[in-house]
Amino acid sequence: EAQVTQNPRYLITVTGKKLTVTCSQNMNHEYMSWYRQDPGLGLRQIYYSMNVEVTDKGDVPEGYKVSRKEKRNFPLILESPSPNQTSLYFCASGGRATSQDNSPLHFGNGTRLTVT
Amino acid sequence: AQSVAQPEDQVNVAEGNPLTVKCTYSVSGNPYLFWYVQYPNRGLQFLLKYITGDNLVKGSYGFEAEFNKSQTSFHLKKPSALVSDSALYFCAVRDRDNYGQNFVFGPGTRLSVLP
Numbered sequence: 082e083a084q085v086t087q088n089p090r091y092l093i094t095v096t097g098k099k100l101t102v103t104c105s106q107n108m109n110h111e112y113m114s115w116y117r118q119d120p121g122l123g124l125r126q127i128y129y130s131m132n133v134e135v136t137d138k139g140d141v142p143e144g145y146k147v148s149r150k151e152k153r154n155f156p157l158i159l160e161s162p163s164p165n166q167t168s169l170y171f172c173a174s175g176g177r178a179t180s181q182d183n184s185p186l187h188f189g190n191g192t193r194l195t196v197t
Numbered sequence: 198a199q200s201v202a203q204p205e206d207q208v209n210v211a212e213g214n215p216l217t218v219k220c221t222y223s224v225s226g227n228p229y230l231f232w233y234v235q236y237p238n239r240g241l242q243f244l245l246k247y248i249t250g251d252n253l254v255k256g257s258y259g260f261e262a263e264f265n266k267s268q269t270s271f272h273l274k275k276p277s278a279l280v281s282d283s284a285l286y287f288c289a290v291r292d293r294d295n296y297g298q299n300f301v302f303g304p305g306t307r308l309s310v311l312p
Contacts, residue, residue, distance in 0.1 A: 085240070114299065114300075116302075121304070122304065123287070123302055123303060123304035123305050124241075124287065124302040124305075126299060126300075129299055139299070171240055171241070173240075173241075175300075181293075183229045183246065183248045183291075183293070185231055185233075185243040185246055186231075186233075186241075186243070186289075186300060187243070188233075188240030188241045188242070189240050190238070190239055190240045191238070191239070191240055
């Protein structure tokens with residue numbers, strides 16, 4: 082089954098304790114992206130990746146890191162989480178990273194992060 | 198720069214009535230347009246997309262959307278709403294001339310279908 086898998090689904094942590102949210106896709110997609118969803122603000126892009134070893138900042142990258150060492154995985158790293166990073170996070174993947182590609186994004190089920 | 202507006206935070210409709218969820222967009226090039234639906238505790242699910250050609254696009258679960266280039270709109274419609282259609286709906290745009298622009302999502306519209 083084609084899917085994007087995020088783990089964990091729920092995470093409660095304390096300020097400053099490094100954490101990683103994993104994301105894996107089995108569709109051989111070149112493009113992957115991380116979003117955070119906050120009430121009233123919709124989806125905001127954190128980082129995206131056009132292919133292996135190619136990553137770039139989205140709209141709200143501060144406080145986050147990503148890596149893309151292999152095509153299927155795109156982990157989101159919070160080196161020193163703060164309470165303002167409490168949010169619902171989504172990983173997404175989609176097709177080839179070319180302008181002619183009109184593939185929709187496929188989303189994971191989300192990770193609800195609480196930082197106290 | 199790209200942007201998407203969904204002018205209504207909330208849409209309420211009675212079961213069996215037609216529904217419309219509005220979306221307008223701004224993109225410098227030519228758009229690919231998408232609608233997604235989000236149910237509680239789930240990720241976004243793709244409903245339909247506009248690429249080119251026919252302005253009326255049909256998608257999953259009986260939904261359709263009408264592309265209007267002059268009004269830069271892409272409204273989501275369904276002839277007869279179901280209670281199970283109650284969810285959060287997102288419109289998204291991508292500039293087909295520049296993949297680096299990525300997808301831009303609207304703020305979402307919460308649809309409530311009342312029995």
